[in-house]
Amino acid sequence: MYLDQLKRNLTAHQIVGTFVIPSGEASKSFEMYSQAMTAMLEAKLDRSSVVIALGGGVVGDLAGFLASTYMRGISFVQMPTTLLAHDSSVGGKTGINHPLGKNLIGSFHQPDAVIYDLSLLDSLPKREWLSGFGEVLKHGYIGDQQLLDHVQSTGVTNITASVLRKSIAVKAKIVEADEREKGVRAHLNFGHTIAHALEQVSGYGALTHGEAVVNGMAFSLYLSKQLHPSLPIHVDDELHQLQKLGYSFLPLQTMDVAHDPIDVNR
Ligand SMILES: NC(=O)c1ccc[n+]([C@@H]2O[C@H](COP(=O)([O-])OP(=O)(O)OC[C@H]3O[C@@H](n4cnc5c(N)ncnc54)[C@H](O)[C@@H]3O)[C@@H](O)[C@H]2O)c1
Known part of the structure; x- marks a missing residue:
């Protein structure tokens, strides 16, 4: 919903790649982690790259875990778009679910910044x-x-x-x-x-x-x-x-x- 706007603001200064995941908790999975990791490798991100998590807690948890494990850890920025993500974007817990339990695979990886634009909540x-x-x-x-x-x-x-x-x-x-x-x-x-x-x-x-x-x-x-x-x-x-x-x-x-x-x- 807000991706194009963000990209327009970034591309003047940066090379930006995007990976969009289906909405919902089911995306906090090994399969999505693996697909995203492949996309990051194909895009040749390096240790100076930054992952921006634009979305709710599902995006934040998954993107944070990707950032924490890509090349043993790269920077990431949280851009929460849900009210719930005021919680999930702060504190550095990242991770995905396993069929045997929720949030069982993850890491502590602090975001470099949390940028919270409350006007994005209008569409919730x-x-x-x-x-x-x-x-x-x-x-x-x-x-x-x-x-x-x-x-x-x-x-x-x-x-x-x-x-x-x-x-x-x-x-x-x-x-x-x-x-x-x-x-x-x-x-x-x-x-x-x-x-x-x-x-x-x-x-x-x-x-x-x-x-x-x-x-x-x-x-x-x-x-x-x-x-x-x-x-x-x-x-x-x-x-x-x-x-x-x-x-x-x-x-x-x-x-x-x-x-x-x-x-x-x-
Ligand atoms: N890491 C932590 O410390 C921590 C803390 C609390 C919760 N969590 C995790 O956060 C997740 C829940 O986060 P959530 O509630 O944001 O869920 P979510 O990311 O699934 O978002 C909820 C729904 O809102 C939609 N959405 C997102 N932004 C929107 C917007 N601006 N306008 C309209 N629709 C929008 C999404 O597409 C989705 O359908 C859970 O996986 C939970 O385990 C993590």
Whole structure:
């Protein structure tokens, strides 16, 4: 959608080649990685070449992984075009999926720059706004109560630069403290263990990433309360708030994994 515009702005100064992938999570695959790698080799990119990831999180994750492995690593720039990619373009995690699990093959490779033109979000369909706000809400839950309250009161159909900056700030602060996920970075995975499983079993692309994350966060809140009943979590209120924003949940019985006491050491 925005490729020609970008190319027009680049070609005066650079030699530009392009590789366009089909939309959707299924493109984060070995097959697409291999095809793109072949195209990069045929175009004779060298160690001074730069990969520009123009697209959503799927493009960003795949292009970042290509850049991190081409000739043992070349530069790359993230140009996110979805709201969700405010999260995926920051932090340096890149990768592809395997039929046995999501994001299982990848690397840490920081972009040289992230260039975010919010006007590109104007063309996002409603479902993708909901998906992107899933990660904004996550950043609120794990690091910024005011951000969470703000989104819950204003809704999930548009975003201001200041709200976006707050959401990115939660992620950036955590990544700066723990780039390689030895500790606190795991907080960014809130809801994601379940989310990744849901995405894999439902077939990559059936659920948006954000839909899976919101379901995963709901489940994590529920599980936390089961494990630690004294925690000040009101699961029904949280679910109600998320539903009011437009999210829907998989049937609760799917989540109701165990009525027996849960062995936390398992
Ligand atoms: N690396 C990380 O730290 C990290 C963090 C969070 C998520 N992710 C990954 O990000 C991916 C999800 O990203 P996503 O939600 O951006 O998905 P996506 O890249 O599939 O984009 C969602 C849809 O929006 C379309 N689209 C993109 N930009 C558009 C625009 N400006 N206007 C209209 N349509 C547009 C795409 O074609 C696609 O159909 C997942 O694979 C997830 O695992 C990675």
